[in-house]
Amino acid sequence: MKFICDKILLSNAIDGVSKAVTNRSAIPVLEGILLKAEGFQLTLTGYDMEIGITTTIESNVLVPGETVLNAKQLGDIIHRMPAGEVELELSNNGTVTIKGGVAEFEIPAMMAGDYPSLPNPGADHTTTMPCAKLADMLNKTLYAVSQDEKKPAHTGELFVIEPGKLTIVALDGYRLAIVSREVECTRDIRIIIPGKTLQELLKLMGDDENDTVTIDANRRYAVFHTKQYTIMSRLIEGDFLNYESVIPQGASTTATIECRNFIDTIERASLIITERLKNPLRITFNQAENKVLVRCQTNLGRVQDEFDAKIDGNTVEIGFNNRYLLDALRNSKAERVIFQMNGALSPIKILPEEGDDFTYLVLPVRFKND
Numbered sequence: 001m002k003f004i005c006d007k008i009l010l011s012n013a014i015d016g017v018s019k020a021v022t023n024r025s026a027i028p029v030l031e032g033i034l035l036k037a038e039g040f041q042l043t044l045t046g047y048d049m050e051i052g053i054t055t056t057i058e059s060n061v062l063v064p065g066e067t068v069l070n071a072k073q074l075g076d077i078i079h080r081m082p083a084g085e086v087e088l089e090l091s092n093n094g095t096v097t098i099k100g101g102v103a104e105f106e107i108p109a110m111m112a113g114d115y116p117s118l119p120n121p122g123a124d125h126t127t128t129m130p131c132a133k134l135a136d137m138l139n140k141t142l143y144a145v146s147q148d149e150k151k152p153a154h155t156g157e158l159f160v161i162e163p164g165k166l167t168i169v170a171l172d173g174y175r176l177a178i179v180s181r182e183v184e185c186t187r188d189i190r191i192i193i194p195g196k197t198l199q200e201l202l203k204l205m206g207d208d209e210n211d212t213v214t215i216d217a218n219r220r221y222a223v224f225h226t227k228q229y230t231i232m233s234r235l236i237e238g239d240f241l242n243y244e245s246v247i248p249q250g251a252s253t254t255a256t257i258e259c260r261n262f263i264d265t266i267e268r269a270s271l272i273i274t275e276r277l278k279n280p281l282r283i284t285f286n287q288a289e290n291k292v293l294v295r296c297q298t299n300l301g302r303v304q305d306e307f308d309a310k311i312d313g314n315t316v317e318i319g320f321n322n323r324y325l326l327d328a329l330r331n332s333k334a335e336r337v338i339f340q341m342n343g344a345l346s347p348i349k350i351l352p353e354e355g356d357d358f359t360y361l362v363l364p365v366r367f368k369n370d
Helices: 007-020 071-079 131-139 195-205 259-272 322-332
Strands: 002-006 032-038 041-047 051-058 060-063 065-070 085-090 095-100 103-108 124-130 156-162 165-171 175-182 189-194 212-217 221-225 229-234 253-258 281-286 291-298 301-308 310-313 316-320 336-341 348-352 359-362
Touching (some): 002 051, 007 032, 007 041, 007 051, 007 085, 032 060, 032 071, 065 071, 065 103, 071 095, 071 103, 124 131, 131 165, 131 175, 156 195, 175 322, 189 195, 259 291, 259 322, 322 359
Antiparallel strands (some): 002 060, 002 085, 032 041, 041 051, 085 095, 095 103, 156 189, 221 229, 253 310, 281 316, 348 359
């Protein structure tokens, strides 16, 4: 195998597929990238047995062939090569020579035959949509994906795909995020896609209004085709919470809030909260004065702050985890939101002031003296 290609093009491709490469494995070949040179193309593949990423770039292939190189070592070398073209050549003694300008490396290669084949997912076309639309949906929900491996289904996002509509749902037991958009779908299916897969997809597909992403799916796999990459992922098996049943209906207190005001207030109050001192925020929605009062006390001190808001219904005091509330407000990307509340211990529903861009739920915290 011998090929020549642009250094930047190769470096970017290595960075992309490396997102599916495991850093430490008992099987060394899984720490590598499969490179296959043929025709006028070089195809790179990263695969950790759960997620596989492939991409193809232009290359001047002098001798076709394939090999596996350690992803980190290869990425570091190509990244530090001089600008211009780089040449890679596989020798008969199992090493690869990498040349760029006057720099030259010789590194060990692994057998391509030892690299696991990506499964044939047999996934059916489900939808094609703008990258910007899917990126917006993921940006508004991924924050709520669970990190608790004891509930595997909640470490991914539920994709509810139905004719004309895609709904994405994430939850971790403390908050819930739901976003729905109109899209052209060819089938009806509910699948749970790992959060890790979607994080990498978000990085790789970008948010260009002119680019599209195609989603193919069945009961075991989802495959995303973007302009530059193909990302294949195993799905998570298990039962996702019946999220529709936990969404409160109606409200005894409604508050229309400027997001920036609330975020700034919570950030100030968070200065006396640490991982060890996780006292909740005491937040009072005062209907009589149309103010939101925020208080907190820990061993680091005490804080009290307030801001104006439009409040209808009953005055109510609710405890909140500062981070959970901040995540919802920040990821909403909204100027104003509506808080719908049914007392101090019921989930809080957060909605955009206009439209149905998202639905968030945040569970309140019970005060110790309640």
